[in-house]
Amino acid sequence: MFNPAPLALAVTLALALSACADAPVQAPPAVPLADAFRDLPPGWADANAKAPQLPADWWKMYGDQQLDQLQQQLLDNSPDLASALARYLQAQAATNTLRAAQSPTLGASLNGQRDRQSDLKPLRGATSPAEYNSGTLQFDLGYEVDLWGRISKQVSAGVAQERAANADLAAARLSLQIQLADTLLALRGADADLKLLRETEVAYQRQADLINRRHEGGSASGLDLARAETQLESTRSLLRQRQAQRNVQEHAIAALVGANAASFTLAPNDVSFVTPALPVGLPSQLLQRRPDIAAAALRVAAASDQVGVARTALFPSLTLNASGGFQSSDFGRFAQASNLFWAVGPSLAVSLLDGGRRKAQIANAEAQLDEAGARYRSVVLTAFQQVEDQLSLLTNYDEASKSDHLAATAAQRALDLAKKRYDEGAASYLEVVTAQTAYLQSARSELDLTTRYRQAGVQLVKAIGGGWTAG
Template sequence: MALALAACAQAPLRQPPAVPMADSFRDIPAGWADANAKAPPLAADWWTMYQDQELDRLEQQLIANSPDLASALARYKQAQAATGVLRSAQSPTLGASLNGQRDRQSDLRPLRGATSPAEYNSGTLQFDLGYEVDLWGRISQQVSAGEAQERAASADLAAARLSLQIQLADTLLALRGADADIKLLRETEAAYQRQADLITRRHDGGGASGLDLARAQTQVESTRSLLRQRQAQRNVQEHAIAALVGANAASFRLDAADTGNAGFATPAVPVGVPSTLLQRRPDIAAAALRVAAASDQVGVARSALFPSLTLGLSTGLQSSDFGRFAQASNLFWAVGPTLAVNLLDGGRRKAQIAGAEAQLDEAGARYRAAVLTAFQQVEDQLTLLDNYDQAAKFDHQAAEAAGRALDLAKKRYDQGAASYLEVVTAQTAYLQSRRSELDLTTRYRQAGVQLVKAIGGGWSAVQAGPAT
């Protein structure tokens, strides 16, 4: 009967729900290689593949000083401690108490013996040994759920670390893009100022109209405004990096990179088959472990329907004479099992079972959502990389064409064949095309970093060569 009841108390381990899978990712950029699903992932310092010393230094500083990472580690330690508390229920408990007091009985105490003294001493040294027999698996399932939650917390720590590392790399890329844009705007401002000075001299000599001079001055001032706006954005990005690495934004400085993003290598990350994503992403691992923990909690809730059996032993010394306390005649003990069952609870335990089953359903749905989101994120970044790579070629061609148009417009103006408005229009188009080209380069590299996050920071060590 005990075995049958134990079987009823056990909850079947619920597997994570099935998720629609595909044989391969759809938008892998041309020239990229599929990863070998059996190949080990790269080391934890994945950012070293970008061959950027500044990024290496900042990532190491983040690991050492990030307050967000420190709080995630503290949460993992809390989960470890909680599991230790649950494991302690599998072991016997031993307690000790020592009591010494002077007592006086009431003269009218009911059933007081005629020879019972009114005042007396009482000394007791008692040891209590207890052990709950895990008949229905309640304790073991609690421990199993706690261990699953601990492993999930470990996966959460890995996910937090990866997320912060990606955020740092992404922000540094944005800052490098801002550096390149600021350099372009400063060069443009200087060129526009030289052009405005030339128009001013022509205007003073009667060779240029006031309208041409106003347009030239407008170009200079507009570019200065763009430069200040971009500098403000760059400063905000620098402050964000300071917060990520645990530094004070007021004293944190990052020197502007002369080459912008040119020194930031962009490797082609080989992408494996979609099923391997389940093994790479720490958030998916955490969601699956929480399904297992919720399944164990269903068993814990069901075990409350059955009696609990506790083995107890109490022993010690008791005497009214402190001077002869440690004598064999003062020994007392009590031993025996206790079987306890809740006969009537108004449906509380059934409601707890229903609640545990609902939590299991929620954990399963969260797991499925995490997997689908992961696939979406990988496809998103692959799509961006593929299309940005092609768009970069068009942007480069457009910038070259805009440069030729600007040269022609200047020659036509110098020859008196066109108004200065044509020069201004060509200058605006050239600046916009150059800034668009730089922005697209930054976004392409950011998409590569986000792909690292989407695949969990690990992939096959197959070298596909740097992407252009």
């Protein structure tokens, strides 16, 4: 008859120890917060107070059809995004594996064999046959009682890691989307620069032809012709270099959207790309808006649970076991009541001497918790830095672009005056070359600053977490 006393004793002992093993989950470390971000571009303060959080398809607010199509291609075909999704699915499967430990296990085995005993087998009975059949059908039921929370803490840590992996997936998706938009903007800037260089090449070719005719007529020196040809060939070199950069950017976009660079092309697009007033919000809101911050916080929680798991190794494990089935040497009368066997009872196990292994595991888990906390602080502080960086770039680039525009306008006037003075014989061609160089540099600088301003706006989208919301 089954005696419940051993089970009761094991349960009582485990309950007494459970209070010693329980420990609350540690929250992420505190990070100093400012009241507001600095360097908000003019006109953004009111817009930020009224604007909602960015949508998941944040790129559509730019109204660029080509960008919309490329972003959809990225979501459908990007191998990097598929890899990030696979990592999340791995974390999800790992959590389900941990959850399985909360349920009983049931196993079955069936064995049938013909045995022959040795004639000189020690202690063999006189009536024991030399050959006999042996058949066993056995069921084993086991369940580990989680009285001090080892299994539940493992599951809790697994859930936190799964959620962190989901946030990592969102961060990877946003990073790829930003990289695509940023590269497309760089390509658009290259297209504008190439257009300017081609127009300049045509103008320099006409100027060189004019100087050549004057040189043949004796009204222009060989030095003037050499300078004109130098300007022309230098511009052609710049044109080829810029074309090479544009090709590399096009190849990068192909890789991002999962296309073969050999067959992928993007025609020049003159559609204006306007940076809207983005809803930056308050620094405290950034903690809930960035997926990488959420992932870092969840890993602190997971590491805290793992400290609890390590501590429970100091206490016994209680397992309830039951087994039973049929066993017979007569296969024809196998499933009879007389052939039934069973066993049931608890098992309480504890390690008495391990050379300090469990204490070392606890110290390791605590060090991992400290590392996770420090990494969380680093991620948060880096996030604040990135927002401030992009806001500063937007504010100062906006002011710089006004000066660049004025400089390009002045350089154009200087070039017109230099050409007029040269045609009138009041200046050498060196003055024209100097003015041409200054104008081209000013015009290219204005185009480059426009591209960098737009890229800063896109990078700000990443800095504030895009359209991600914690699930």
